[in-house]
Amino acid sequence: MITGTSKNLGVIGYPIIHSLSPAMQNSAIDAAGLDAVYIAMEVSPEELTAAVKGLRATGFIGWNVTIPHKTAIIPLLDEVDENARAIGAVNTVVNKGGKLIGYNTDIIGFCDGLHEKGVSLQGKPAVVLGAGGAARAVLQGLMLEGAASITIGVRNPQKAASITKDMPLKVPVQIVEWDSESMKTALNEAALLVNTTPLGMAPKTDGIPPVDWDVLSPSAFVYDIIYTPAETRFLKEAKSHGHDTQNGVPMLVGQGAAALSMWLDTNPDRTAMRNALEAALLAKEKTQA
Incomplete structure (x- = not known):
């Protein structure tokens, strides 16, 4: 009452x-x-x-x-x-x-999603898709979790450059095009792949960020911070390629x-x-x- x-x-x-x-x-x-x-x-x-x-x-x-x-x-x-x-x-x-x-507290929430699945990033590389406001919280969370390096995949690296200029970075961070060779190398080495873009969010559930699943490290954990739908097309693709996953809930x-x-x-x-x-x-x- x-x-x-x-x-x-x-x-x-x-x-x-x-x-x-x-x-x-x-x-x-x-x-x-x-x-x-x-x-x-x-x-x-x-x-x-x-x-x-x-x-x-x-x-x-x-x-x-x-x-x-x-x-x-x-x-x-x-x-x-x-x-x-x-x-x-x-x-x-x-x-x-x-x-x-x-x-x-978005930073805490993001890290909670990793801890729930027992994912440790200490000394390991991570890949983040997108460079918007949500990506900044994820980036800070990854640094707090001890990631060794972070690659940010985007459509236009020049437009995304401000994220590395504005934030105090404690680990090496590079911004690359989604379909570049540098992105393929990062995916091959990644312990974690995170989608921070709105691609795949309801009601436009057919959307998906471009990922070459064949080059992604087989042991990589895949995290989508979207929570509606509970399983995005991105996570379905990850599961079909044998990856453990987490959604944004x-x-x-x-x-x-x-x-x-x-x-x-x-x-x-x-x-x-x-x-x-x-x-x-x-x-x-x-x-x-």
Whole structure:
């Protein structure tokens, strides 16, 4: 029951109507018996400054940030965590007594997806497909996991060059064309292949980034951060070539659990969160069918 003492949480974005975070986060809040509520709030880019002031003034203890506000919100905050600053994006805000601090829990969520499958990258090379905002969180996560080197495969390396200029890099990172010989060499040596592009995401499920599966290392683990559909064409192709795989569900649950832990000082029930998320995804797929 929502009362006058309930702690307020939420997610801001534009548009926000299709967000699955409320179902996932409220399931964990209910499982823990906490007096809190998590809601989705549509905030246009023009209203972001006013919205942040309002959330601070009304005592929201925290909120998630999604497209298109992850970068734009940074100058509106009092402090930004080192990892969020490194990738230039905030997805979680914590209100500590009126002081707004930005974090990026997408990094934690991505790493959770690796840990769930027992994947260790210490001293091993990785390949990332795409160089957008999601790729930056993945890149930071790979460096934290101890990857020896990272190859970023894209359509146009010149357009993607800013990712290596903006981020403090702790390991060798190269940007190459998807169909280049350098890409084939990287795939042959890769311990991990990650898709961070939207290719294959519902409703355009036929999309797939170009990968020469014949040259990819047979032992490479394949990770797609897309979670709808649960199994993209990219992951189906990987499985058909004998690779172990992971989709984006653990990343979404992991980033949400990390945020909830920051806000409410609790250890969220990840099983409840995952069950609620998968039920919401199934319902969403049925409506799109």
